[in-house]
Amino acid sequence: MAAPDPDFARRVADSFARQGAMAHLGAELASVAPGAVEIRLPYRAEVAQQHGFFHGGVVATIADSAGGYAGYSLMPAGSSVLTVEYKINMIAPAKGDALVARGKVVKAGRTLTVCAVEVSALDRGRETLCSVMQQTLICLADRPDGPDRK
Numbered sequence: 001m002a003a004p005d006p007d008f009a010r011r012v013a014d015s016f017a018r019q020g021a022m023a024h025l026g027a028e029l030a031s032v033a034p035g036a037v038e039i040r041l042p043y044r045a046e047v048a049q050q051h052g053f054f055h056g057g058v059v060a061t062i063a064d065s066a067g068g069y070a071g072y073s074l075m076p077a078g079s080s081v082l083t084v085e086y087k088i089n090m091i092a093p094a095k096g097d098a099l100v101a102r103g104k105v106v107k108a109g110r111t112l113t114v115c116a117v118e119v120s121a122l123d124r125g126r127e128t129l130c131s132v133m134q135q136t137l138i139c140l141a142d143r144p145d146g147p148d149r150k
Contacts, residue, residue: 001074001105001108003034003035003073004074005076008074009032009073011072011077012069012072012073013029013032014145015145021061022062025047025061025062026042027039028041028042032069032073034073034074035071035073035104036073036104036105037067038066039066039100039103040100041058041062041099042097043096043098051093053094053095054096054121056090059090059119063086063101063103063117063119063131063133063135064133066101067117067133068083068103069081070103070104070115070117071105071113071115072137074108075113075139076141078141079143079144079145080139080140080143080145081137081139082140083137085136086135087134088131088132088133089131090131091130092130092131093130095121095123096121096123096126096128097122098122099119099130101117101118103115103135104117110139112137112138112139113136113138113139114134114136115135115137116135117133117135118132119132119133
């Protein structure tokens with residue numbers, strides 16, 4: 001896939017850096033390519049549920065951002081992105097040293113974009129798929145991504 005904005009990686013990284021939720025969780029933008037984004041989250045007790053697994057809401061949060069930024073990477077400069085809907089299936093406990101969410105664009109449209117996201121738990125060198133998500137995004141044309149937008 002080709003990004004219409006040659007500066008897509010900087011635009012994605014700048015937007016990610018402004019996300020208070022990602023900073024609060026301790027998530028890191030690991031890689032950005034046209035139509036694909038990877039987010040990593042190291043384990044801490046603050047992102048766990050009562051059994052010591054990563055909390056399902058945390059899994060969904062980084063999945064939503066990975067898919068959202070994968071879609072945003074293919075949107076034109078001067079636009080912004082919002083999630084319209086998603087469906088997530090938790091298929092294994094999110095247990096390990098870190099999570100990695102990999103978002104990938106399935107179909108990029110002018111207004112709506114569909115993404116697929118897989119979240120895996122990394123535990124002592126082993127990777128276990130723990131959730132899958134399908135997501136729909138909307139491109140808000142001529143509404144630059146930034147803190148003063150409502």
